[in-house]
Amino acid sequence: xxxxxxxxxxxxxxxxxxxxxxxxxxxxxxxxxxxxxxxxxxxxxxxxxxxxxxxxxxxxxxxxxxxxxxxxxxxxxxxxxxxxxxxxxxxxxxxxxxxxxxxxxxxxxxxxxxxxxxxxxxxxxxxxxxxxxxxxxxxxxxxxxxxxxxxxxxxxxxxxxxxxxxxxxxxxxxxxxxxxxxxxxxxxxxxxxxxxxxxxxxxxxxxxxxxxxxxxxxxxxxxxxxxxxxxxxxxxxxxxxxxxxxxxxxxxxxxxxxxxxxxxxxxxxxxxxxxxxxxxxxxxxxxxxxxxxxxxxxxxxxxxxxxxxxxxxxxxxxxxxxxxxxxxxxxxxxxxxxxxxxxxxxxxxxxxxxxxxxxxxxxxxxxxxxxxxxxxxxxxxxxxxxxxxxxxxxxxxxxxxxxxxxxxxxxxxxxx
Amino acid sequence: xxxxxxxxxxxxxxxxxxxxxxxxxxxxxxxxxxxxxxxxxxxxxxxxxxxxxxxxxxxxxxxxxxxxxxxxxxxxxxxxxxxxxxxxxxxxxxxxxxx
Ligand SMILES: Cc1cc2nc3c(=O)[nH]c(=O)nc-3n(C[C@H](O)[C@H](O)[C@H](O)COP(=O)(O)OP(=O)(O)OC[C@H]3O[C@@H](n4cnc5c(N)ncnc54)[C@H](O)[C@@H]3O)c2cc1C
Ligand SMILES: [Zn+2]
Numbered sequence: 001x002x003x004x005x006x007x008x009x010x011x012x013x014x015x016x017x018x019x020x021x022x023x024x025x026x027x028x029x030x031x032x033x034x035x036x037x038x039x040x041x042x043x044x045x046x047x048x049x050x051x052x053x054x055x056x057x058x059x060x061x062x063x064x065x066x067x068x069x070x071x072x073x074x075x076x077x078x079x080x081x082x083x084x085x086x087x088x089x090x091x092x093x094x095x096x097x098x099x100x101x102x103x104x105x106x107x108x109x110x111x112x113x114x115x116x117x118x119x120x121x122x123x124x125x126x127x128x129x130x131x132x133x134x135x136x137x138x139x140x141x142x143x144x145x146x147x148x149x150x151x152x153x154x155x156x157x158x159x160x161x162x163x164x165x166x167x168x169x170x171x172x173x174x175x176x177x178x179x180x181x182x183x184x185x186x187x188x189x190x191x192x193x194x195x196x197x198x199x200x201x202x203x204x205x206x207x208x209x210x211x212x213x214x215x216x217x218x219x220x221x222x223x224x225x226x227x228x229x230x231x232x233x234x235x236x237x238x239x240x241x242x243x244x245x246x247x248x249x250x251x252x253x254x255x256x257x258x259x260x261x262x263x264x265x266x267x268x269x270x271x272x273x274x275x276x277x278x279x280x281x282x283x284x285x286x287x288x289x290x291x292x293x294x295x296x297x298x299x300x301x302x303x304x305x306x307x308x309x310x311x312x313x314x315x316x317x318x319x320x321x322x323x324x325x326x327x328x329x330x331x332x333x334x335x336x337x338x339x340x341x342x343x344x345x346x347x348x349x350x351x352x353x354x355x356x357x358x359x360x361x362x363x364x365x366x367x368x369x370x371x372x373x374x375x376x377x378x379x380x381x382x383x384x385x386x387x388x389x390x391x392x393x394x395x396x397x398x399x400x401x402x403x404x405x406x407x408x409x410x411x412x413x414x415x416x
Numbered sequence: 417x418x419x420x421x422x423x424x425x426x427x428x429x430x431x432x433x434x435x436x437x438x439x440x441x442x443x444x445x446x447x448x449x450x451x452x453x454x455x456x457x458x459x460x461x462x463x464x465x466x467x468x469x470x471x472x473x474x475x476x477x478x479x480x481x482x483x484x485x486x487x488x489x490x491x492x493x494x495x496x497x498x499x500x501x502x503x504x505x506x507x508x509x510x511x512x513x514x515x
Pocket of ligand 1: 039043064066070074076
């Protein structure tokens with residue numbers, strides 16, 4: 001692998017940047033691997049990277065039906081935070097934040113992790129109580145999260161309207177300073193490049209169309225480019241997980257919904273942090289390109305359309321403008337949708353399945369980008385050792401049978 | 417936004433409706449095992465293709481009905497009454513809408 005550094009940039013500048021190596025190969029699929037990962041989003045590529053790097057499994061492949069990061073990874077609003085209520089979630093998401101902190105160095109690829117702070121607005125007494133409860137729970141788990149008065153919130157985020165007679169008055173906010181954003185594509189590309197350098201085959205335009213079983217164990221996958229034998233298969237297919245798991249005869253506690261986001265025309269830096277308002281469904285930050293990045297809600301029905309209804313955007317922009325009237329004349333540039341796989345308790349599943357050798361990493365719903373490194377790191381452990389990592393151990397598929405839910409839905413009703 | 421044909425009021429905007437999720441889920445008796453209970457509470461069809469689901473016209477007549485909808489195009493293929501079985505759809509082969 002050609003390492004990236006100031007020297008390599010200078011050297012390539014001399015040749016007009018025409019001689020950079022490709023960041024990863026484009027190999028033909030082999031007839032058999034020790035393991036295959038279905039899904040080339042951040043979680044799947046990261047899993048392959050850690051399988052190769054930490055567990056020595058290098059004869060493996062990532063099979064992606066489209067292009068790398070073309071699923072939810074490349075469609076998300078990149079909010080990163082770990083201030084979840086329950087111990088299990090705090091451990092998982094904070095594991096991810098700790099990995100984010102060193103990820104660019106680890107991968108020798110600039111993932112542009114920017115801990116600019118994530119501020120969640122409280123608009124009513126209920127919000128205030130819920131957020132304070134989160135703050136205390138987070139502190140007990142060693143996760144930073146602090147309470148801000150409306151004035152402190154305004155000082156942290158000057159465009160915020162904190163007038164008492166605002167349509168959605170701000171009664172305070174919870175701030176996680178280590179939270180922030182990262183460059184979505186760079187996460188997929190950085191992991192892909194790192195995995196490829198360790199020998200992993202990354203195969204795009206290769207849809208998995210079937211999963212072959214021999215009794216209760218998996219033996220391989222049918223793809224658009226032929227049958228591939230593999231004693232271990234990791235499904236990391238986000239919104240398409242139900243469809244893929246159906247191929248193996250495993251029914252899932254998932255529903256897939258369109259979730260939308262949109263960006264404005266680029267402007268000079270005006271917005272220093274990430275602001276989330278769960279109560280009015282508004283999520284906003286500014287990308288390094290200058291666009292305001294705005295997250296909306298899901299549609300009310302399941303769908304694979306990758307579009308989303310227009311009234312959802314209208315609702316979101318109404319809320320954004322009540323909170324930030326200063327943006328009323330900004331023009332929106334692009335809108336898109338992704339398909340998010342939602343579990344009944346809004347917590348992910350990172351686990352073994354009833355089929356031996358078949359593992360599943362899904363259910364991240366509207367908020368799994370932030371978890372990418374932690375999810376990939378612990379899921380690689382699960383696949384390599386055929387047992388849970390201590391951090392992902394609670395996130396089983398069986399919890400819906402045993403009743404040991406991790407009910408972040410009831411805890412927060414938070415989207416991202 | 418979808419245009420939805422309420423069987424009682426005619427075509428109306430989606431915002432007048434609430435989607436009640438997968439149709440035809442039957443509550444099991446109380447003495448079933450955990451697996452059957454899990455399946456009732458949590459396991460869903462979630463197909464990429466034709467989905468039978470319930471809708472209620474809550475900002476209109478307030479009545480429930482069933483629908484078959486293609487989750488790829490979001491097109492409604494059939495609307496039928498609560499308690500009825502989903503109709504057979506012509507032009508439908510191997511789960512894909514060919515019309
Ligand atoms: C609009 C939007 C905003 C969001 N905002 C945030 C946010 O601010 N913060 C946050 O933390 N999270 C957010 N999320 C959620 C986040 O994007 C996802 O949880 C996360 O990116 C999932 O990553 P993944 O690698 O599991 O899935 P994906 O990136 O979707 O990767 C799955 C891959 O599997 C491939 N695949 C599917 N079926 C097959 C098959 N049969 N064969 C081969 N390949 C297949 C797909 O093509 C896809 O590339 C948002 C999501 C959306 C849609
Ligand atoms: Zn009606």
